[in-house]
Amino acid sequence: MKKLLIIDRDGTLIKEPADYQIDAFEKLEFVPGVFTWLGRIAREFDYELIMATNQDGLGTDSFPEETFYGPQKLLLKTLEGEGIVFSDILVDRSFDQEQLPTRKPGTGMFGKYLSGDYNLAESYVIGDRITDVQLARNLGAQAIFFNNEGSESAVLRSTSWEEIYQFLKPKRQATVNRKTSETDIIVSVDLDGPTDEKIDTGIGFLNHMLEQIARHAGIGLSVSCQGDLHIDEHHSAEDVAITLGLALKQALGNKAGIGRYGFALPMDDCQAKVLLDLGGRPYFIWKAKFKREKIGDMATELLPHFFRSIADSLGANLHIRAKGDNEHHKAEAIFKAFARALRQAIRQEGTELPTTKGVI
Ligand SMILES: [Mg+2]
Numbered sequence: 615m616k617k618l619l620i621i622d623r624d625g626t627l628i629k630e631p632a633d634y635q636i637d638a639f640e641k642l643e644f645v646p647g648v649f650t651w652l653g654r655i656a657r658e659f660d661y662e663l664i665m666a667t668n669q670d671g672l673g674t675d676s677f678p679e680e681t682f683y684g685p686q687k688l689l690l691k692t693l694e695g696e697g698i699v700f701s702d703i704l705v706d707r708s709f710d711q712e713q714l715p716t717r718k719p720g721t722g723m724f725g726k727y728l729s730g731d732y733n734l735a736e737s738y739v740i741g742d743r744i745t746d747v748q749l750a751r752n753l754g755a756q757a758i759f760f761n762n763e764g765s766e767s768a769v770l771r772s773t774s775w776e777e778i779y780q781f782l783k784p785k786r787q788a789t790v791n792r793k794t795s796e797t798d799i800i801v802s803v804d805l806d807g808p809t810d811e812k813i814d815t816g817i818g819f820l821n822h823m824l825e826q827i828a829r830h831a832g833i834g835l836s837v838s839c840q841g842d843l844h845i846d847e848h849h850s851a852e853d854v855a856i857t858l859g860l861a862l863k864q865a866l867g868n869k870a871g872i873g874r875y876g877f878a879l880p881m882d883d884c885q886a887k888v889l890l891d892l893g894g895r896p897y898f899i900w901k902a903k904f905k906r907e908k909i910g911d912m913a914t915e916l917l918p919h920f921f922r923s924i925a926d927s928l929g930a931n932l933h934i935r936a937k938g939d940n941e942h943h944k945a946e947a948i949f950k951a952f953a954r955a956l957r958q959a960i961r962q963e964g965t966e967l968p969t970t971k972g973v974i
Pocket of ligand 1: 623624625626741742
């Protein structure tokens, strides 16, 4: 179902003059940021744009039509140049005292949008008057109040189009709870940060490595694991990796705009190279040898197992190569390089899917 952004004109897209009437070209002044940020909203997000405006007494002697349409056409043409196109323009011409149902906050002009073809609950009315907020309520939509004071019922109060863009931007977050007879794990990721980590797997070394992932990938990451450590650390390490892969996959959504590929780095005597493709097909190559059986409280044989599990559950092609003498450095270099590769791969750089196939 289609979602709407119903946008007021005067005081929201353009500044409202002292006499509340844009009836001359010299009165036309755009609100700062509207081109950049409403342009990005129009191009990047999935909303149908509708303009809805009360123009008191339009067509009467006090506001002749021809004085309205010149500036209005220029306004529409200018916005169109930035990719901002309204699929519908609703203008009510009545005066407040007439109390007509077409005048905002009345829904008289919105008949076709009430038919059930639109997802009004996830649609927004953006406007600078309290009547815009009331219109949102009357439509069963949400209100963004383009004003810095009043209206507690609005979901956002702001006169910054950039803030509105950030608010409407789909969140790349996910929380996955995976429970088996061996482990009970909750992983939360936020790909757009802030960088933050809260990690408790029960395995000290793995906690330290997961902190590297959060820090170097620049993501928010929280991991909690209740596992059967009385047996050994195998199930916990494996299942944390699976759940992390699932959470990353879910947070990536349709992957639009991501960098997709990802890194090599040195760490003292060691070097690690991690090649990553978030293309959807799991594949795993591991070329790293460890001489010690354990690093801290974690078996080194679990390192390839950990990354293979992520590759499988994330749907990633993951190649890891590392060499060097110090085992702790080598492991840490791998986790850091993985994190850096992930950082590149998940970064949103535009809106295009990074493939010619139409889906990844
Ligand atoms: Mg207004």
